[in-house]
Amino acid sequence: MSTLSATAPASPPLTPSPAPSVAERAPKRPISPERIAAAVTLLVIVGLAVVAVAESGISLPAMIESWGHAERFFARVGSITFPEPGELLYLTALTVGLVLCGTLLAAVISVPVAYIAASNTTPGPAWQAIGRFITVLTRAVPDVVLAMVFVLMFSIGTLPGILAIGIHSIGMISKLFADAIEQIDEGPRMAIRAAGGSKLQQFTSGVLPQVLPSWVATVLHRNDINLRGSVVLGYVGVAGLGLEMSYAFKSLNYSLGLGIALVIFALCVVMEIVSSTVRRAMLGIQPSSRGLGDRVVRGVTDARAARTARRESAVPGAAAARQAPASAAASGSLEAALRRPWTGSRIRNTAWGWIAVAVVIGSVLICDIHWSELVTFWAKVPAITAQFWPPSFGNYEAATLFGAMGATVGIALAATLLSFGFSLLIGSFAARNVAPNGAVRSTMRFLLVIIRGIPELILAIVLIVITGLGSQAGTIALAFGGIGLLGKLIADSFEEVDSGPERALRAAGASRGQVYASATLPQGRRALLGHSFYLLDSNIRCATILGIVGGGGVGYYLLNAGQGSNYAVVTTIVLMILATVLIVEGLAVWMRRVFR
DSSP: OHHHHHOOOOOOOOOOOOOOHHHHSSSOOOOOOHHHHHHHHHHHHHHHHHHHHHHHHOOOHHHHHHHHHHHHHHHOSOOOOOOOOHHHHHHHHHHHHHHHHHHHHHHHHHHHHHHHHHHTTSHHHHHHHHHHHHHHHHHOHHHHHHHHHHHHHSSSSSSSHHHHHHHHHHHHHHHHHHHHHTTTTTHHHHHHTTTTTHHHHIIIIIHHHHHHHHHHHHHHHHHHHHHHHHHGGGTOOOOOOHHHHHHHHHHHHHHHHHHHHHHHHHHHHHHHHHHHHHHHHHHHHHOOOOOOHHHHHHHHHHHHHHHHHHHHHHHHHHHHHHHHHHHHHHOHHHHHHHSOOHHHHHHHHHHHHHHHHHHHHHHHHHHHTTEEEEEHHGHHHHHHHHHOOOOTTTOOOOHHHHHHHHHHHHHHHHHHHHHHHHHHHHHTTTSSTSSSSHHHHHHHHHHEEEEEHHHHHHHHHHHHHOOOOHHHHHHHHHHHHHHHHHHHHHHHHHSSSOOOHHHHHHHHHHHHHIIIIIIHHHHTEEEEEEHHHHHHHHHHHHHHHHHHHHHSSSSSHHHHHHHOOHHHHHHHHHHHHHHHHHHHHHHHHHHHHHTO
């Protein structure tokens, strides 16, 4: 035994294995098959968008060449003309009136729809499904199609436009209103229920006060959108500035058409300022957005506050005298404390309230609504329904309409991709935590305001006149308008990211680009995805509308079918648009859930 042990070869010494690094010991998030599928789907969508851009015919040499067409066009236009002052004033008031009436109609109807669509107030799952379906359906059906239907039911005038704007706006207002209801503090509502309050009391006293600011802001924002969208309703017979502009362009009177377009642009700017003023008066808060209207209102209120401060500093005891009534009410009797004094702010708010009531009454009067038609039109419903149902391809082949719908989706994808590229650049420099200085940020914000102020339809009409019919003009118009919307959303989202990772990287000596790429952009990735899908969803509907004026896609066939009374074809096209919008919305919900 001793001999064998002496002659046996010695075993090699055991060497300790190296300790795993921190990165190896860190828990790794498993990549689920669903996440892989979502990433592949996103890459496919981006690839289709790249192909759509390539097939749109947009090229820098072609745009430079078309500049000569633009010079000849503006030379042919000559001086811009406007309608007679009296007629222009009437058309402007009529347009504002029908937009206000339609928006108020949607605001009223959106309350019960949002109530049954919100998960915490709905009477049951079936009611919630009905409410959500109403929000999707009214958003998906273009307002121009609704106007076509109502023109058949009623006489040509303002009532079809009011109903079309109102029903189409229910979707956006009720969806955002329902989302706000689901995010309320349940404490007040539960307290009212515990005290024996009815469901109506719970809603009016426990829910509505919390969501009223969001509802007011959404309604005013939708009113601005409806004013821009009212232009296209003129192409199907709705009275107002849009109808006169369509007559001018159809008769090749470009000087008058561009003049009316300028009036619509100025009206949109004025309406945005008025909306900001109303938000401040009704909600009692300083406008915080970066839009043109909010900027004007902030400038006026800041200047007024500065003048008041200078006045009080020049007169000793002025501030104390101004606060004396409140102190007296606090130290006086209960009756005196409960008596609300008529301060300057209360007088102004009351005056603005009565002015708003007068504007609404004036809007109803100038629209000259034939109320009897709301009773008599029911007799026409069966005959009109028979014209729209069942859906049919008419004289077109199925491949033609599906190809046109594919062209519309292609225009929307190309415009979304182009908008995303420019919006990411402009929106990033418009964010406070990304811009190198305040001057760059202010310049980018002002550029976004200017872009958002130009209605896509008017831009598309001008581009079509210059470059000719086709998808190129529609794509450029949608891409240009999308920069204003997506750029603002990106800038706001980047400013709302957690500043901790950014400060940590700066403290470690990272450059501005490294901070942006490693902290700001990763945190805003989910918002970028959601905003891009929202823009794609909006572009699909807008591409349909631009097709009506010659921007390519299925809108051309939609207008032809409506003007040729082929309403079964209209139904087919609307169902195709609805299915496409539902698919895009489903993809957006899935992507946000997977990449959260």
